[in-house]
Amino acid sequence: xxxxxxxxxxxxxxxxxxxxxxxxxxxxxxxxxxxxxxxxxxxxxxxxxxxxxxxxxxxxxxxxxxxxxxxxxxxxxxxxxxxxxxxxxxxxxxxxxxxxxxxxxxxxxxxxxxxxxxxxxxxxxxxxxxxxxxxxxxxxxxxxxxxxxxxxxxxxxxxxxxxxxxxxxxxxxxxxxxxxxxxxxxxxxxxxxxxxxxxxxxxxxxxxxxxxxxxxxxxxxxxxxxxxxxxxxxxxxxxxxxxxxxxxxxxxxxxxxxxxxxxxxxxxxxxxxxxxxxxxxxxxxxxxxxxxxxxxxx
DNA sequence: CGTTACCTGAAA
DNA sequence: TTTCAGGTAACG
Numbered sequence: 001x002x003x004x005x006x007x008x009x010x011x012x013x014x015x016x017x018x019x020x021x022x023x024x025x026x027x028x029x030x031x032x033x034x035x036x037x038x039x040x041x042x043x044x045x046x047x048x049x050x051x052x053x054x055x056x057x058x059x060x061x062x063x064x065x066x067x068x069x070x071x072x073x074x075x076x077x078x079x080x081x082x083x084x085x086x087x088x089x090x091x092x093x094x095x096x097x098x099x100x101x102x103x104x105x106x107x108x109x110x111x112x113x114x115x116x117x118x119x120x121x122x123x124x125x126x127x128x129x130x131x132x133x134x135x136x137x138x139x140x141x142x143x144x145x146x147x148x149x150x151x152x153x154x155x156x157x158x159x160x161x162x163x164x165x166x167x168x169x170x171x172x173x174x175x176x177x178x179x180x181x182x183x184x185x186x187x188x189x190x191x192x193x194x195x196x197x198x199x200x201x202x203x204x205x206x207x208x209x210x211x212x213x214x215x216x217x218x219x220x221x222x223x224x225x226x227x228x229x230x231x232x233x234x235x236x237x238x239x240x241x242x243x244x245x246x247x248x249x250x251x252x253x254x255x256x257x258x259x260x261x262x263x264x265x266x267x268x269x270x271x272x273x274x275x276x277x278x279x280x281x282x283x284x285x286x287x288x289x290x291x292x293x294x295x296x297x298x
Numbered sequence: 299c300g301t302t303a304c305c306t307g308a309a310a
Numbered sequence: 311t312t313t314c315a316g317g318t319a320a321c322g
Binding site: 002131240241 | 314315317
């Protein structure tokens with residue numbers, strides 16, 4: 001569910017609320033702990049309780065709670081994970097599996113009633129499918145560096161960097177599979193890949209090494225644009241995604257092709273097609289994203 | 299590389 | 311009843 005824009009929205013919501021607070025307690029549903037973490041509940045508590053959260057960061061689709069002992073709690077929401085800020089007396093979330101109890105006062109968030117403030121709050125973790133993960137790691141940079149390529153929305157992510165990521169080794173795979181590969185660039189998922197390929201007018205199944213230089217340039221720009229737009233619209237809430245306060249985003253109302261199978265393309269009116277590429281449901285306009293013309297064998 | 303498994307629904 | 315789901319790791 002959550003791709004880079006969704007995770008970044010959550011980060012921006014929660015960062016000012018959690019920064020400077022101390023973790024008072026950690027509670028986890030006993031039936032979930034072995035899926036959520038590689039630590040026992042006791043070891044997870046030992047690592048977290050009493051620590052102060054210094055900041056909340058993001059890399060790709062991971063959230064990083066940076067702790068005052070140099071370790072970090074690295075959270076991945078996978079398909080249905082949610083992390084929302086709630087007053088301690090708020091009723092349980094649907095499919096709530098864990099909570100982190102935070103201290104009432106914080107030097108960074110002086111209270112204004114509502115939201116932040118003097119009352120005790122929880123981070124509530126809910127996860128219908130239980131795919132989400134919490135890892136406590138000593139060196140988050142190293143932990144993520146070996147799993148993730150560069151951030152596609154960084155100013156430093158130049159066209160040259162994009163081209164290198166796309167063309168680096170075994171480029172006969174589909175361009176969609178390449179964009180989904182987190183080690184090439186971090187943060188794209190099924191929604192934003194389909195949207196970027198539509199915006200760049202490239203058919204998702206096109207072999208990566210068959211994308212022209214011109215189309216590649218369009219794709220670089222489109223990738224960054226759709227991610228930025230997703231952040232502006234606070235993420236896409238097709239089903240499970242909510243932000244750090246539990247509210248839906250609006251990006252799902254602005255998609256051009258994702259889950260619009262059979263509906264008219266906004267550009268040309270042709271019905272949107274659905275196929276499977278890279279093992280994922282894939283949406284595209286057969287007219288705006290033409291199949292690459294096969295070169296004539298003479 | 300593509301496929302399967304992880305888990306629990308919602309929708310067709 | 312069957313298929314599909316915004317993600318990834320493991321498998322062949």
